Amino acid sequence: MIAVRGYEGERVAVLGLGRSGMSAARALRAGGAEVLPWDDGEAARDKAAAEGFAPVDLTRQGALQGCAALILSPGIPHLYPAPNRVVAAAWAAGVPVDNDIGLFFRSLATGDWDIYDTPPKVIAVTGSNGKSTTAALIHHLLTEAGRASQLAGNIGRGVLDIDPPGEGGVVVLELSSYQTDLARALTPDIAVFTNLSPDHLDRHGGLGGYFAAKRRLFVEGGPDRAIIGVDEDEGRYLANQMAEAPADDRLIRISAAGKLSGPGWSVFARKGFLAEWRKGRQVASLDLRAMPGLPGAHNHQNACAAYAAARCLGLAPKVIEKGLTSFQGLPHRSQLVAEAGGVRFVNDSKATNADSAARALAAFSRIRWICGGLEKEGGLGALAPHLGNVAKAYVIGREAAGFALHLGDTPHEVCTAMATAVARAAAEAQPGDTVLLAPAAASFDQYDNFERRGEDFIAEVARALDATNRAT
Structure with a gap:
């Protein structure tokens, strides 16, 4: 404590x-x-x-x-x-x-730290999508490399429940906008911003207030190093504000949308390869394509952020590559739960808004898509560019018929219940298809939280596969 x-x-x-x-x-x-x-x-x-x-x-x-x-x-x-x-x-x-985050930062460092050759450090991760996976991945990389690490905040343990870190210890925090918005002290050593998309708009008075809550971690926290996703205007704006000069290597820009250039420090993923550039030259490259726990461009962005954080702490590229390869992903986040007859069943129940669901749709082809629930502000427009990957949608939720109206010409079936959706998708799936739960909506119309929804999906997949095995 x-x-x-x-x-x-x-x-x-x-x-x-x-x-x-x-x-x-x-x-x-x-x-x-x-x-x-x-x-x-x-x-x-x-x-x-x-x-x-x-x-x-x-x-x-x-x-x-x-x-x-x-x-x-x-x-x-x-x-x-x-x-x-x-x-x-x-x-x-x-x-x-x-809030508890403010209490944590005002109470963590003590006079005892003066005896450490390598004082403890705090890495704080925020953003709309991918922050849980990024935080967990950083923790995994450090643990696999033999570094003492604790994972807390919006994932894992409460920030005040962790053990006081010792010599060279690292605390990795996932921080939501609710947490960063109110905390009176925010002083991480390394701060990570993944991306921004509309979410929690009612709690922040709109998109500007939501971004301002994320931005506090950087402009008020004053981290020694800032790792910022620059695939949206907000990230580019934030990166520009944090850098004192084009070659300022206290800032690391990350991207999963294409190559980054310039004299500064950058880490980006392109066509499945992660590249690190410093001072205008490439210093490392990793192949992400075969890493089972990191499917799709959105996870490649997470990998870039975690890689950058690990590099800030002195880990070598080969050590990081080994850790990335062994990462199994998180429950309810692009989680492969079964594979049978050439069909994959993937649980991404954490995709509670349109942008996160769009990222999941972009990661797979020939998708049997289970979607629906309690719609959030911001609409479903982000899904449109990726609906071509959907062979058929199976819509759940109490307002399933209304949700289905957003799908246009995409083949779909109103199922309402998870059991019906999984049974129908499993029955109609062909080898090479992916049955994907990526709801693009909150779970509260039918479940206590997204975890319960994901657990229901996993249980229904097991039931459907068991029924198939008995029939054959």
């Missing part, structure tokens, strides 16, 4: 007692703070009470009196579409609002 420093003997309120909220409460208590926890859910309050905390109703007038800070969980709105009433009360009372 990272004990929170700076609040010893102070009263600190914690709103929201999920994973990050409880982690913050424990770490604050370990640092000597008096914690005032609250959650609207009775079950969450009971869980906190079982750990010795005394819940305090923060919605009552004057509840924040004498508090040094309010620590907010990421699922609770602090500005858009409207500030939570406890947040508004904190503003009125002059109580600073922070």
